[in-house]
Amino acid sequence: MSLRRFLPDRFTCALIVTVVTASLLPCRGTAASVFNVLTDAAIALLFFLHGAKLSREAVLAGMTHWRLHLTVLASTFVLFPLLGVLLRPLLAPLVTPDLYLGVLFLCALPSTVQSSIAFTSMARGNIPAAICAASASSMLGIFITPLLVGLMMESHGQGGMSWDALGTIVLQLLVPFVAGQVAQRWIGGWVNRHRGMLAYVDQGSILLVVYTAFSAAVLQGLWKQTPLPVLGGLLVVNVVLLALALLATRYGSRALGFHREDEITIVFCGSKKSLASGVPMAKVLFAGHPLGMIVLPIMLFHQIQLMTCAVLARRYARPIEWKAAPATTD
Template sequence: MKRPRFLPDNLTLMLLTVILTASFFPCTGQVAVAFDWLTTLMIGLLFFMHGAKLSREAVIAGASHWRLHLTVLLFTFAIFPLLGLLLKPALLLIITPDLYLGILFLCVLPSTVQSSIAFTAVARGNVPAAICSASASNLLGIFLTPVLVGMIVVAHGAGHSSLDSILKIVYQLLVPFVAGQIVRPWIAPWIERHKDVLKMVDQSSILLVVYVAFSEAVEQGLWKQLPLYMLVSLIGISAVMLAIIMALATYSSRRFGFNKEDEITVVFCGSKKSLASGVPMAKVLFASQSVGMVLLPLMLFHQLQLMVCAVMAQKYASRKGT
């Protein structure tokens, strides 16, 4: 397996390009309306493909290791959000309320799938358990993330009304996802043969949503409201949060008596957040004028988690023994 690099991944580079494009050439008027409709369709397609790709067998296969999976889910959907809430007094001293909402949104997202499994494999951890935990996190995230957004994010002042959010979640996320699961037995072989094409659909959906969101944010004066020191502060906040979560995950794994392979799985699956799920969810759950600000912390955290986990995976891999 190819080693993760301590460099920006291709998606991050494309995201930076899209943000620069939106900063200088934002879409406005009828073009923005057309792009907004297109993003809605792309999000539906994205979640349809998520449903079709997610193997129920992969989730069931490792379910017997329930203590490990419960630990990962607690970090993802309980400890991470609690950390975001506890840090609120300090964070609001250095960042705007909109960016803090982005931090809260980041905290309630599910874990990544591909990178969690890849880093676990490189680190010589429990790969079957990582597949199960990461898949279960993404499956539960379809339901839990909107609920947590309603409980702690919308309560802090942004996002759609509860009824509006529920309706959008149902027809833009859940219906396509369930449809994908239903037709999976018939299209799974086709999906396996066209993974590269489906990856392009995933990335294109993310890039389109980011372009539309940042176009709207630029029109609202994003860069006038966001000085350089605040961007640096966001990077520092992301680093602190990631360090706290990884330290807690390591400590908890050892206290619970997990072996080294299971510890690796908990650390990598429990500390990361999914950009692929977060971008379309933000488009559905938040008012359009706030999506750009909400997504900024997630995009910074995404790159930081890849860089840190690349180093951690190599450190774990270099340990003695099998």
Template sequence: MGALFFAELPKTMSRPRFLPDNFTLTLMATVALASLLPATGHFAAYMEYATTAIVSVLFFLHGAKLSRQAIWAGIGHWKLHLWIFLATFVMFPLLGLGLRPVLEPLVTPEMYIGVLFLCALPATVQSAIAFTSIARGNVPAAVCSASASTFLGIVFTPILVSLLLHKNAESGGALQAIGKISLQLLLPFIVGHLLRPVIGGFLTRRASIIKLVDQGSILFVVYSAFSAAVISGLWKQTPLPALFGLIALCCILLAVVLAITTFGARRLGFSKEDEITLVFCGSKKSMVSGIPMANVLFASSAVGAVVLPLMLFHQIQLMVCAVMAQRYAKRAQSIAQE
């Protein structure tokens, strides 16, 4: 199981420490394309249908590849899971609100809404598990926790967004948003998992298929979201200093979260393996789940600005955690050799 997720890890690990991976460069090119040639008219409508379909296919494939044995292997470690979920759905939102006097002056109001949305999202699956594996952490617990975070996010994220922003989602309230997200993400995931005995072996042998759909879905949604945002004047309303401020904001937020999860795990008496799992699962935010959720929760013209913090945070977390995973692995190797 760990090998499958390791195969899907972005190529940050094979590059010099803080250089972007190929997918990030492609993502930047997609944003540039949407800025220069945004989708309009009937083409924009077709893009919306296509992105909905490909995201549903993505979650179908993720459900099909999730091993039931891995779920049972990790599910008994309830104390670790509890602290990971608290970090994801309680600590992050509290930090987004508590650090407001420091963070809000760095960015535009629309970007800060995106930061609060980022704080409400579930954890990412692939990179959290892959980094845990590389760092010699508790991989079964990471599989269980990261997968459960996706489920919980379908319910918790719309509710947290409503609470953090003091308003209902654009689609008519948190309950309606939960229904739409469940239909687009949860239902395909469950169907895929039920069909795992039929197609699971094929997907294990063809992990590149999931990676292609995974990255392709993000590119489709980003192009569609930024097209609508550009047409609504995103870049005219976003000064350059605010972009640099957003990068600083993401770095501050990630640093605080990593510090709390690392030292918190040690104060709670977790083993080094469980500490690694808490750090890498509790500090991640999912772009795969986040961008489709933004399409449901916000007006199309606002999605581009809302997901911009998520895109930056995602890349920063990959680069920083790649270095941390390597250091954890070297420490484990040196202890094993003693």
């Protein structure tokens, strides 16, 4: 039974199938153009629905716990980028330059929403604060991530972020998100009642981007440039980043005097990186780069963080369950 918890979920299996399909049957020519148009439309719809789903009241209500939210944001947008830049001399030799550019992009991404809240709930943490912190991270990431990517690309010798890229971010991601927020008063209830539909759009847009990105990368010789030792090096890089983030959020929150429930929220919200936001953003921000190399680190990190945090959440919950046990046996 415990072994099943370490097996990949259905979406991860779908990602693997998509990568294999793109490797064997990459889209090209007219088909690639059609897939690119479909991908752009799916991404715009995704951010529109996220805007319509996000409750402004919940965010405003949760902002009173400002120390916790600042701690989560500092971990997401300060600690991770610093780790990516400072550890580059040690970690970059394990992978190719393009893959490490993808690692730097991973470090600039916002936190996840669904899994951060789910793991906080499983570990008996502060769920309202997790909802607010994860939602704020996702929303602010639309602005902060492109700026961080530009700064880190300069430090990586890749040049800064162009105004065209920022304009595309605004048009393709921010405008639909704001439109969703405006439309929330009319469709917000319907969207929240049909969360399954949002999950399909969420996952479908990611699969479309992954297929088009890996198709282009395969045609450019992705797998010839990424042997197994390099993939092993990427695994090590991801594990190191996640381990340092988990340690920093756990012991940092204790040093700052947070209660156990708040510590749990900080750990699970501050150590995550969003695949749902990362893959669409990569398509916009890295138009002139090998996109398959850019999204590969976040795809691998996604699965590692899910497996690791599932174990950690159960360990956090165990003492509370043990204390509650006598009351249930009387």
